Amino acid sequence: MTRSTRIVALAMSLGLAAAFAGAAPASAQAPKYGGHLNLMQREDLSQGFAVHETSTIATSFPSMPCFNNLVVFDQSKRAETVDNLVGELAEKWSWQDNYRNLVFFLRKDVKWHDGQPFTSKDVKFTFDMVREAPEAAAKLRINPRKDWYTNVEKIEAPDPYTVVFHLKRPQPGLLVMLASGYSPVYAAHVNPASYRTGCIGTGPFKLKEWRKGEFVDYVKNTDYFMKGRPYLDTLRYVVIKERGTRTAALQAGQLDVSFPGETTKTAAEQLKKAVPGLVITPVAQAVSDNIILNTKKPPFDNPKVRLAVSYAIDRRALISAVHQGGAVPGASQQPKPYGVWGLLEKDLLALPGYGKPADMKAHAKKLLAEAGITPQNPLRVEMSTRAIAMYVDLASFVINELKQVGIEATLKQVETAQWHPMATRGEYQIGANLTGLGVDEPDANYYENYACGSPRNYSQYCSEEVMKMIEQQSQELNPQKRLALVSALQKKVEADAARPLLDWRLDYFTVWPHVKGLVPHDNIYNFGRMADVWRDKQ
């Protein structure tokens, strides 16, 4: 992206935000205490409040008010950058020994919701458990983010208010991963299994009741360590399974806040038309549409065939047809200005599928011909996807694109219960998939989705060269050099068609104008602590 296109993109983004926000004034008023908010919840909490045992926003968003992290992305700022990290349970932190040790100095005034004091023991307990250290005092039933912490050699708690993460090698990205909504600190004196049914946290709100399938109620934590917070007295996350009813409830004012990632561009436009006062903020979700290709079985064990698939799919047409403009093109890291690491537009244009559609499709046909696939000998494959509308829409579009280059794909809808087992076991040929990144950090992305042997590397793509590149960028301390390494990595995995990225989804986060201080981030997983949120109407 050139300087001028960056400015245009920023201006468009701001313009769009202003258009949706209407005449909403900047929140310069003094916050008011008291009141209640109803927040939308798309489905019931899948594993209660056991955030470390799940990877779904349905658990992480309604759990945010209960917990705290060591560090967190500033809740009042939309961008999630290293510069926007603030201490939560850690008062300050320090990298030592050339980024080999990360030392946290903890707050001394923090209590768990049951009155027990918070200490370094809790931090060691939590992260030893998550990284499955031999000395861990507890084990998680399901541990989706173990790979984030493979570089942690040891965690020490030399005194009640100091914790040291000893690393095997420098890893500047670790601090960012600790700021994710998926990295809360659990209480050491509580059985981790109990978080599936309740929540003992240190956060600004205490769990009052979770009525299964109906709502989650919170009350203000009057002992919260941040003096004067939270502002609100109570919160309710209302579970509404039916999308039409959710939208109607928001429009009717029964809900004050939408669910992150829920509001499409079309829905936002309709809501704005019906209730012009609603404040709608377009933000990135950190959720990508992508294609998984089984690299272990024919025909997609042939890189040329994989690459042909990537060339065949017109990303911009997909954004226009499936998302009505509510998504942006990008490679394996979220694009700028929403993410830190995304490729520049000029680099994107050089990738498969981003150039002129006719040229791209011609190139795809050429690659297929080189692989022996011709109109006389067409390729017939089964396109698998989850039996959920947003997946099926994506798969249907891709099938149509593939048809244009001579790949005949039939749609196979897979029920949710079968989708991940099927993908992990490689029992598919090609699939239309969505991937959410818990944090905009290359380590979290590449170790999870591209590393050899990772259970979430559904394509089972494994490249020694890419592994070296992942390791190299992970320990690079110079931010500019690291950015260059990550750019090279993005180009490499797209050139190999490891898991062709199609687009990054946008959310049109909606609140009523009386909701103040709730700033959506460019990542749906990392905001919603609710400590600074207040209500301008009682």
Place this chain on the structure above:
Amino acid sequence: MKTYIAQRLGIGLLTLLGMSIVIFGMLRLAPGDIVDILFSTGGYVNPSERAAIEKELGLDRPVWVQYVEWIRQIVTGDLGKSYRYDLPAWEIIRPLIPVTLELAVLSLIVAVALGVPLGVISAVRQDTGLDYALRVFSLAGLSMPSFWLGMVIILSLVAWLGWIPPVTYVSPRENFWLHAVQFTLPALAVGYRSSALIMRITRSSLLEVMREDYIRTARAKGQSGRVVIWRHALQNAILPVVTVIGIEFAFLIGGLVVTETVFNLPGVARFLVEAILWRDYPIVQNLVMFIAIVVILSNLFVDMLYGFLDPRVRYGH
């Protein structure tokens, strides 16, 4: 009569036993289990972690052992634990039952209150403009799925009034009027469809009876039209209507899924679908058994009602 009821209850128990085998077997035949769903929320699968969870939930035992254990639990009044919520199944199921029963009863009241009188009017005014209008009304009710009607009601209310009924359950003790509003609209949506069926059955049954000789005789004796219809004709035409009402009630208990979802009511049917998607066997098995019990009891009730409505029908002789 007592022997008859005892016989019916005995048959009912056998039916439940058969149902338990069918439910249990079908659930196990469906692909995937709760462990797959749990891993889906984590986005991956780990075979060793999977085995540990299967052991924890008892899913590693032979299927027949799991079945026997479930039946033993039912007999001892223990419904087991929800796999998803890790809570006693009864604790989860108990609050759902009154919601569904209330909605089903209210819907049935709407259906009967609309269906029977309109059916009578339609029959009495056969082949008139009013009859045609009522037949179109009933055909529309049969053609419109109640969930669609429910969604149209919700969207119309929000578009015109900027208001919809409460989306969280309001108990009658908390606020009776709000509770009434919350249940009235879904009851109307569901009851309208059922009323259409009841109306058509009432109409055709009444038309058949009105052609009988004893109706002609009653008229010849100079009895008023109202007496002939309500006292002689309807009383004899009501048996098929009662049968349909009984079937409709049984259907409503399990068939309110989408209406409960659209109106966000925390009832049995909505929860059942969620439990099926999660393969939460203890919840699904016990909820389906609950629905089966309601169906058996409502059929028994309808059969007994025949005896009161028609003196020619007597049991136990």
